[in-house]
Amino acid sequence: MAISQIEVSNLIKTYSSRAEELTVLRSISFKIARGEVVCFLGTSGSGKTTTLNLLAGIDKPTAGKIYYGGKDIHEWSTDQLFEYRLKEIGFIFQEFYLLEHLSALENVMVPIILDGESEEVAQDLALELLNQVGLGGRALNLPQELSSGEKQRVCVARAIVNNPSVLIADEPTGTLDSKTGGEIMSLLLRLAKKNKMAMIYTTHDPYFTKLASKIIVLQKGKIIEHSPDDFEDIGYDKSRFEFLFKGEKDE
Numbered sequence: 001m002a003i004s005q006i007e008v009s010n011l012i013k014t015y016s017s018r019a020e021e022l023t024v025l026r027s028i029s030f031k032i033a034r035g036e037v038v039c040f041l042g043t044s045g046s047g048k049t050t051t052l053n054l055l056a057g058i059d060k061p062t063a064g065k066i067y068y069g070g071k072d073i074h075e076w077s078t079d080q081l082f083e084y085r086l087k088e089i090g091f092i093f094q095e096f097y098l099l100e101h102l103s104a105l106e107n108v109m110v111p112i113i114l115d116g117e118s119e120e121v122a123q124d125l126a127l128e129l130l131n132q133v134g135l136g137g138r139a140l141n142l143p144q145e146l147s148s149g150e151k152q153r154v155c156v157a158r159a160i161v162n163n164p165s166v167l168i169a170d171e172p173t174g175t176l177d178s179k180t181g182g183e184i185m186s187l188l189l190r191l192a193k194k195n196k197m198a199m200i201y202t203t204h205d206p207y208f209t210k211l212a213s214k215i216i217v218l219q220k221g222k223i224i225e226h227s228p229d230d231f232e233d234i235g236y237d238k239s240r241f242e243f244l245f246k247g248e249k250d251e
């Protein structure tokens with residue numbers, strides 16, 4: 001059997017502060033195959049962002065393993081982990097995290113320059129990507145001059161510019177109206193398919209759960225639902241998830 005692209009085994013995360021210790025992931029395990037579209041669901045505070053940050057190597061688990069292509073990512077050196085974050089993972093944050101003093105173009109150039117390319121190469125590539133996400137005409141604008149939907153497009157371009165194998169999007173539509181959110185989701189899915197990337201996302205919008213080929217539901221740091229691996233039918237027991245959206249969105 002082929003090795004999963006990502007395999008997570010008994011992951012535990014405890015945040016420690018002066019006041020308390022808070023265990024937010026309680027031994028979760030799952031696998032993600034190449035090209036799979038995986039949606040994490042769960043009420044606020046259930047551990048979705050924590051899970052995505054661990055997968056991306058942005059944060060470290062308290063216990064448990066994350067294997068990427070069969071390799072334990074926490075056995076890697078700092079340099080190897082940096083390479084993993086830079087080249088294998090494209091991350092789209094809910095709050096954009098664009099560098100405010102840099103133009104859209106320069107924001108997209110950052111990962112390419114970090115990867116050692118010249119400014120000229122970075123500029124050409126970044127512009128190509130901005131064109132791909134429909135933002136070529138706004139390349140020289142600062143983030144503050146862009147709408148939320150446009151900022152999110154810059155983030156999408158920045159996330160995919162190094163041609164990652166996994167695209168991770170933490171509530172990519174959270175701050176957008178439903179039409180713009182739909183455009184961003186279809187852009188992400190189109191790019192993921194075209195570039196053969198796995199896509200992992202979270203959402204609070206019931207409609208966007210339908211786009212996944214796998215759904216994993218977290219509750220208080222545990223997996224309480226995991227759709228079957230061959231889940232294609234978007235009608236799969238959808239009523240099971242309704243409780244997650246109660247009072248969150250009226251659509």
Ligand SMILES: Nc1ncnc2c1ncn2[C@@H]1O[C@H](COP(=O)(O)OP(=O)(O)OP(=O)(O)O)[C@@H](O)[C@H]1O
Pocket residue numbers: 015016017022024042043044045046047048049050051
């Ligand atoms: N750096 C941190 N230090 C301490 N506690 C944290 C930290 N980050 C998250 N938490 C706590 O961990 C729990 C899970 O947070 P997480 O951000 O993973 O939830 P989430 O499912 O993404 O929620 P939301 O839907 O609101 O984004 C929450 O109780 C949160 O307060």
Ligand SMILES: [Mg+2]
Pocket residue numbers: 048049050170
């Ligand atoms: Mg979150």
